[in-house]
Amino acid sequence: MSGTAAALDRVASVLVLDDDPDLLDLVAMVLEMEHFEVRCAKNGTEGLASVAAAGPPDLVLLDLKMPVMDGWEFARRFRARYGEAAPIVVLTAADDARKRAAEVRPAAWLSKPFDIDVLINTVQRQLRMRSEAG
Amino acid sequence: MQGGADPEVQGKRMAFEEAEAALRAWMERSLDPVVVHRAGRVVFANQAVAGLLGYGSAAELLGVSVIDLTHPDDRERVRARIQRMLTHQEPAPLVEERFLRRDGTAVPVDVLALPIVFEGKLSILVSGHDARERKWLEAEKQRLFEEQARLGAEAQRHAAELQAILDHQLAGLIVFDRTGRVTMTNLATAKLFGSQASELGATLEEMFAKVRPYRPNGQPYALDELPSARAFRGEQTEGDNLTVADAQGNDHYLSVSASPIRDEEGNVTSVVSVMRDVTEMVEFDRLKDQFLRVVAHELKTPVAIMKGYAQLLLRSPEEAASRRMLEKIDRGADRIDRIVRDMLDLSQLHLGNVTIEHEKVELDAVVDRIAQEMARSFERHQLKLSARPVVVEGDGDRLGKVVGALIDNAVRYSPQGGRIEVTCGPRRDEAVVSVKDEGVGIPADKQARVFERFFRAHTDTPNDYGGMGVGLYLAREIVRRHGGEMWFESREGIGSVFSFSLPLGGER
Structure with a gap:
């Protein structure tokens, strides 16, 4: 049983955006094993549709380079519509990951490939900070 | 004679005889050949004629036929001249005639002839001048003229050949004279700068105004920074990078070298500039x-x-x-x-677009962490670590990679095992990190190239333990971008020590 979910009194939801289905599956499996509610989107447009349908998640895991609508545009529109409703954690393969990620002003960033322990720790830490702040 | 009664006639005769005696004396002493003939026979000849025609004395010529002394081909003409002179009582113009010497050879003589009264009878005086020297001088003049023409044609041909060679060169070439004007150029230059900009007689300033070169980073060049301008100041330049736009507005990347050419006193008399279009390579x-x-x-x-x-x-x-x-x-x-x-x-x-973070980095901690991490997978090696506290400013992740690359190399090239000695600490006003191994070392002849991109010292040797040949290149580049330097010492069969230094980054 995850401490984070307990701290939130309910199952925390994470929206994962990545255009690679295998990677999307991996992240979803990892987070589900940690008892998160996972929503998946293959690009920014799908991501925004998911948010519109189910409301903002507790955290967004965002790939930057995606077709149709990329991560930068998603972040801009998400913030414009929902403000700081959820922390955004950038997950990118960009070689200048840190610099590119900074353009989105993320709560945290991970560069691909990543250790799944690091992924889990990052997500949990962000949610904990959010719940403590809130 | 009529008894010599008339004193006036007597006086004239005496005057005439005196005049003739004077003429004879002058003719005898003349350095030019002089002959008097009458009725086709020589009646007077001087020593100069005897010498010219090969006779022992002038006396030997007396009575000899003038026609016999003339070259057979000229005899008709001589007869006609004599006839004309006698008929019209007037001198003949200067002509060249060939005389026969006693040994039968011909000698050209410039001759003047005039009818005179000699020994009281109508005779012909022939004064000559050996024409051989004149003819030799004329021939020499002609020869020199022809030689000059030939040399001129040859020089022109060489110039045309040189121009053709230059025009077939892929590299552009410009030669400036001491006043900075273009005296030689080629097709490649015209293609790069437009034929107008680089035409003969144009000055460096005019070319500069039309071409407006700039640096790879987009900064425009100043006139006196140009390789040619620097060469005029005596500098030898090589491989400067200039970018210019051609007539169609396309950018060309040039690698330009310029050399001063000096006279014996060392003054710069001209400048040769060679430019290679490296656009495709870039x-x-x-x-x-x-x-x-x-x-x-x-x-x-x-x-x-x-x-x-x-x-x-x-x-x-x-x-x-x-x-x-x-x-x-x-x-x-x-x-x-x-x-x-x-x-x-x-x-x-x-x-050129790598971003280096600027943070305070505890270099000893980075070295310690990387070395310990890597030592966990050592199988045959022992790590000896000595890290004294030192702080630098820079990118901790990247510096960690530099340390990792050096330790990785040390392990890779000491396959038999041994000690890997890692040290870190301040030295004077720098932080210095060294990694020492007891491995195969680097052959002396390969050492100069160790930091080159893609260079692998042990390629295809028994000591080839893999790798892309970029580790040391990257490591040194990163160190240099931190304002530091990397170096090594290595002996084949003994081992290597790789070190790098970084400027100190203040207090911890």
Whole structure:
């Protein structure tokens, strides 16, 4: 049983955006094993549709380079519509990951490939900070 | 004679005889040949004639036929001249005639002839001048003239050949004289700058005003920074990078060299500038780096997938054999990841857009962490670590990679094992890190190239333990971008010490 979910009194939801289905599956499996509610989107447009349908998640895991609508545009529109409703954690393969990620002003960033322990720790830490702040 | 009664006639006769005696005396002494003939026979000849025609004395010529003394081909003309003179009582113009010497050879003589009264009878005086010298001088003059014409034609041909050779060169060439005007140029130059800008007689200033070259970073060149301008100041320049736009507005990257040419006193008399259009090379290099970057980027997601699923499986209870296999997959993915990151750094460094963080870095802590981490997978090596506190300013992750690359090399090239000695600490006003191994060392003849991109000292030798040949290049580039330097000492069969220094970054 995850401490984070307990701290939130309910199952925390994470929206994962990545255009690679295998990677999307991996992240979803990892987070589900940690008892998160996972929503998946293959690009920014799908991501925004998911948010519109189910409301903002507790955290967004965002790939930057995606077709149709990329991560930068998603972040801009998400913030414009929902403000700081959820922390955004950038997950990118960009070689200048840190610099590119900074353009989105993320709560945290991970560069691909990543250790799944690091992924889990990052997500949990962000949610904990959010719940403590809130 | 009529008894000599008339004193007036007597006086005239005496005057005449005196005049004739004077003429004879002058003719005898004349350095030019003089002959008097009458009725076709020689009645007077001087020593100069005897000498010219090969006779022992002038007396031997007396009574000789004038026609016999004349070259057979000229005899008709001489007869006609004599006839004309006698008929019209007037001198003949200067002509060249050939006389026969006693030995039968011909000698050309410039002759003047006039009818005179000699010994009281109508005779013909012939005064000559040996024409051989004049003819030789004329021939020599002609020869010199022809030689000059030939040399001129040859020089012109050589110039045309040289121009053709220059025009077939791919490199542009401009020669400026001491006043800075173009005295020689070629087709490649005209193509680069437009034929107007680089035409003969144009000055460096005029060319500069039309061409407006700039640096690879977009900064315009100042006139006196141009390689040619520097060469005028006596500098030898090589490989300066200039970018110019051609007549169609396309950018060309030039590698320009300029040399002063000096006279014996050392003054610069002209400047030769050679420029190579390296646009295609630069473009190709850029495409290669871009390709490298794309490939590396494309590899990242599949590596992340492999690594992620292997780690995911490791989280569930598995039997020991499966765990080992999954760990190997995870480590394999890590290795691909390192190669991918090296490729990315390589392309980014070369494209010049690498970002270096500027943070306070506790270098000893970085060295300690990396060395300890790597020592965990040592099988035959022992780590000896001595890190004294030192702080630098820079990019901790990248400096960690530099240390990692040096330790990786030390391990890689000491396959029999041995000690890996890592030291870190302040030295004077620098931080210095060294990694020493007891490995195969680097052959002396390969040492100069160790830091070159893609250079591998042990390629195809028994000591080839793999790697891309970029580790040391990247390591040194990163150190240099921190304002530091990297160096090494190595002896074949003994081992190597690689070191780098960084400026100190203040207090901890």
